[in-house]
Amino acid sequence: MVRAGLQRRSRWMLALVAIAVAGIAVWQATYWTRAFALDNLRERSAGVLRLTVDNLGVELARFIFLPRVLSTNPALLSAVDTRADGVALSRADRTLEQIEGVTGAADIFLYDVGGTVIAGRSARGGPSVIGENLAGTPFFMAALEGRLGRFFTVETATRVPIYAYAHAVRSRGVVRGVVVVVIDLGRAQDKFKLLSAEHEIIVSDREDVIFLSSNPDWRLQSLRPLTTADRKAIELDGRYSGVPVGQSSIGIQSRQGDLLTLSTGLSDNHPGPAGPEFLRLERPLTKADWQVAILVDTSLVRRQTAVAGFAALIAVISLLLLVTAVYQRRRRIHERLAFQTDANIRLEERVHERTAELTETNRQLHASVLERQKAEDNLRLAQEELIQTSKLAALGQMSAGLSHELNQPLAAIRSYADNARAYLERGQADKVLNNLSGIGELTERMARIIRNLRTYARNEKTPVRPVLLSDALDQAVSLLEAPLRDAGAVLRIENPDRKERVMGGDIRLQQVFINLISNAIDAVTGQPQRDILIAVTCEPEVVTCTVRDSGTGISPDDLGRVFDPFFSTKEVGMGTGLGLSITYGIVQLFGGQITAANHPDGGALFTLRLRRVTADRNTAEGKT
Known part of the structure; x- marks a missing residue:
């Protein structure tokens, strides 16, 4: 009876140990799966963030030298020297309009030293996006002092963010005016979804006001409730031209490292219940004093974690059942295995004694052959790696062109698909078939490009x-x-x-x-x-x-x-x-x-x- 009690107690202890092992296995599986999934998500998101910051930096750097170049233009010099000459001003207008078309600048204006526009018109059909008179503004004064003026604002009518450079126009060593180049940042914002559809991209100023975002609901909101000092600083530099900003924050309810939870509403007083969890990565754009951040939903990480936990639980249960079955089987055959093991040991000892010399000889011969083969393999591998490296370097140089070759059919496929949907709703089956045929041809074109690329990259x-x-x-x-x-x-x-x-x-x-x-x-x-x-x-x-x-x-x-x-x-x-x-x-x-x-x-x-x-x-x- 005592022995039966001890056996029952042992079984209960084993059951408790099994439950503990299962819990630890599930916890470890979910913990490490979430950690690995988040690391992979951070790595992918960091690449998108770098590309976004680089694109914004390139968009600003494209025009940084244009005002200095324009300050030496003969037509602009003539206009600031003879401001009352209508012919000179008309020629300056035409010159600025031509330069806008060539460079892609949103607007270019010529101001006199008093801060009044004397040449240039808005290419987008409106008055000056900066104002009729800029006298006294910091970036205009910087240009008059010989420095490059910089200014960021949001248009009142369209609420489109713009960035401007200003440079002095000197005639015979004297400052006669200022040329201002305006950049439409809305074009950079339109590219956000092209960079990554799964990320939300936001760009904020030093007061954490979002002025560029792939999510329209977040534009002109703030990352945190604005203080009185924040609002006074925004009002003083005229950054948003009277457009109300930061009326509410995007509703960050909790933060843990680079993970944050957003509320389902936009009101600071009534944020609503907790919404999805996001991974947030940010990087400064120092030249413009901006902060670029991306938010990516971690719902996929949560699903992967749940699947890993369930799989670990199933695996542990299966393992426990297998261990139990093996244990029962081993008990039945233990005695027979013991006898066979003893016989095998004696036999192996005799074989080992008789073959020791032959084994040593074979080992030495094999080592000699391996050393010679290794030298030949190393030489051949070095040659093959050099050839493969050259091919990959060529692929790197061709990557930009190949990306363009694939992006063009993708855009056309999207257009064909949208047209086919519209024709299908109208019941125009023949045009639907024509669009589907076009999609097939473009798909074959992309497949041919990728097939050639894959064939070339293969290590022959x-x-x-x-x-x-x-x-x-x-x-x-x-x-x-x-x-x-x-x-x-x-x-x-x-x-x-x-x-x-x-x-x-x-x-x-x-x-x-x-x-x-x-x-x-x-x-x-x-x-x-x-x-x-x-x-x-x-x-x-x-x-x-x-x-x-x-x-x-x-x-x-x-x-x-x-x-x-x-x-x-x-x-x-x-x-x-x-x-x-x-x-x-x-x-x-x-x-x-x-x-x-x-x-x-x-x-x-x-x-x-x-x-x-x-x-x-x-x-x-x-x-x-």
Whole structure:
């Protein structure tokens, strides 16, 4: 009876231990899942935040030197010297209007030293967004003192945030006026949803007033209730031109590190019940004294945490059941296993004694073979990694063009889909089919781009074999369509026989053409004539491919070094100096030759000679 009691007590203790283990496992699973999910969310969100800050910084930096450049414009100098001359003022008006169209500035105005507008009109159909007279304002006075004036405000009528630069206009060493360039920040705000649909992006001033936001309800609200000092500072510098701001905050109910909970309402007195939890990351835009922040809903993290906890609970229960079953089975076979184990131990000891010498010999031989193989593998791996690094570097240079090539079909697909929905509601089935057909064609175009990109990025490990030269050339040209278009280069290919096969590798031959064509694009960029010619000719044993550009050619002193590693004539940061070196190594691996020269009519000429695949050679390669 005592033994039965002890067994029952042991079972209860095991049950309690099992429950404790299950609880700890579920808690650990949910804790670490939430931590990892939040870390991943922070990493993705930090990238979006950096891109947003960079875009805003670029938008402001685009126009920072424009006022200084305009201050030397002859038409503006004439206008400030002869303010009563209607012809001079009209010419200044036309000049400012033309410059607005070219630069993309929202407005450009010319003021006299008294702060009155004398030239320029609002491109958006209204009066000056800054005011008829700026005399005495800090940024106008800064311009008169020879410094670059900066000013930020919100238009009263449209409530669109703008940013302005001001610079003095000097005539014969005397300040005669001020030119003001206005930037429409609403365009930057329109790009927020394009950067990321899952993030809420906000930009606030030093008083935490939100003036740019991807959420329209948050604009001109505040991140916290404004104090009397905050409102007085906003009123003094005229930042919001009388537009009421900070009437209520966005309702932060609680904060824990970079996690915060918003209320469901916007009133500070009646915030409403707790709303969703957000991850908030922020970064300053120091030049404008702004704070850029992004908020991302953590509901996906909560779902992942719940799923992980449930899965951990199921796993622990399953494990406990398995342990119980194994324990019962082990009890039944324990004696038999003990006997077999003893016999196995004696047998293993005899085998070990008889094979010790042979094992040692084999170990030494195996170590010698492994050392030799390791040396060969390290050499081959270094060569393959260098080639792969060059390909990835080329992909990085092409990334901006490829992004444009994909964004255009995506925008068109969106338009087709919206049109198809409208036609479907009107019952116009034939037009719906036409739009769906357009979507299919654009999808195939995107798939072709991605397929070529994925093929090029793959690390090819196959040996040298017969390949179709035209395929590798076509795929290389396809990946370089965007750089060719951006450079304004005209590429012509003379390949009369597109079925010629050479000894090589698909991916590595494609990389050879990408390196040569990319160098040709760099050579013709900025030249009056931007032509690239690729010519393919066949001989009995060799296929010759020449790549010629209309650039300035190669310096005679550099001709003997163009294939040396790390040699480059480009500016620092524009090239690694490995492209032609890797190209030379790949061609040598194919059993071919590559040379560089200057064409008699100008430009560089690269000649690539590869072994041609004849019927006999193709048969021999197939047998091997």
